[in-house]
Amino acid sequence: MNRIKELRKKQKKSQSDIAAALSVSEKTISRWENEESTIKSDKAQQLADYFGVSVAYLLGHHEETFRFSFPSDDKEFSKETQRVIDIIDKALEEDSNNYIEPQLQQTRDSLILFRSVRDKSKKHFDNDLDTALYKKPKDIEFYRYLNYLLELPDKRIDAELLARCSLLDYEDKKFILEMIKKMK
Structure with missing residues (x-):
């Protein structure tokens, strides 16, 4: 399970904020959060950079594993x-x-x-x-x-x-x- 929604709420961002930053629709952000669609690697990296985390962490892998x-x-x-x-x-x-x-x-x-x-x-x-x-x-x-x-x-x-x-x-x-x- 990915951590997009968790990170978004923790940083007090809206789906609209993230959508604007990544040049995608709010619906796309919602689909990613609910794992209804797959995040392409370039967008996963942009999201990780946006939140200041690794792609592995963003996608739900244990953070200690990739340090x-x-x-x-x-x-x-x-x-x-x-x-x-x-x-x-x-x-x-x-x-x-x-x-x-x-x-x-x-x-x-x-x-x-x-x-x-x-x-x-x-x-x-x-x-x-x-x-x-x-x-x-x-x-x-x-x-x-x-x-x-x-x-x-x-x-x-x-x-x-x-x-x-x-x-x-x-x-x-x-x-x-x-x-x-x-x-x-």
């Missing part, structure tokens, strides 16, 4: 990542709500990617860079590209450069780009 943080300890990181992957695998096997399957699969794939990059970066980067890298917000495209570079022996210097540049603040990146332009 995850990136522990700094390697052993704990690996253990926690596997715990969440196992939870997602179980949910994918049991859940008949196909509309959340893409989000679950994407989360699972992201965790596997983060674990792979972490294992590789531990081998190829110094400890300070590796530590700073994992305090950085997780950007899936960045990690895909970093993973790709780390797999190629002749691109490891590019991988380190990418990792170090990703940690710079906006002003430093802007300054470096200006310097590069002047060098041309």
Whole structure:
């Protein structure tokens, strides 16, 4: 059972407020609340963002099940990542709500990617860079590209450069780009 009505009432919102925010009709909101129609994945994400919760929580899954943080300890990181992957695998096997399957699969794939990059970066980067890298917000495209570079022996210097540049603040990146332009 989803939590749309519960969240709406808790935040003192009307069906009309939510309908306007999501560009759907009040009848659509009513149907979703009463589970008379299926919420498409993009609208589920918009609703979750609107209420400030995860899609999994919005759709009625136990909130503790989907909490995850990136522990700094390697052993704990690996253990926690596997715990969440196992939870997602179980949910994918049991859940008949196909509309959340893409989000679950994407989360699972992201965790596997983060674990792979972490294992590789531990081998190829110094400890300070590796530590700073994992305090950085997780950007899936960045990690895909970093993973790709780390797999190629002749691109490891590019991988380190990418990792170090990703940690710079906006002003430093802007300054470096200006310097590069002047060098041309």
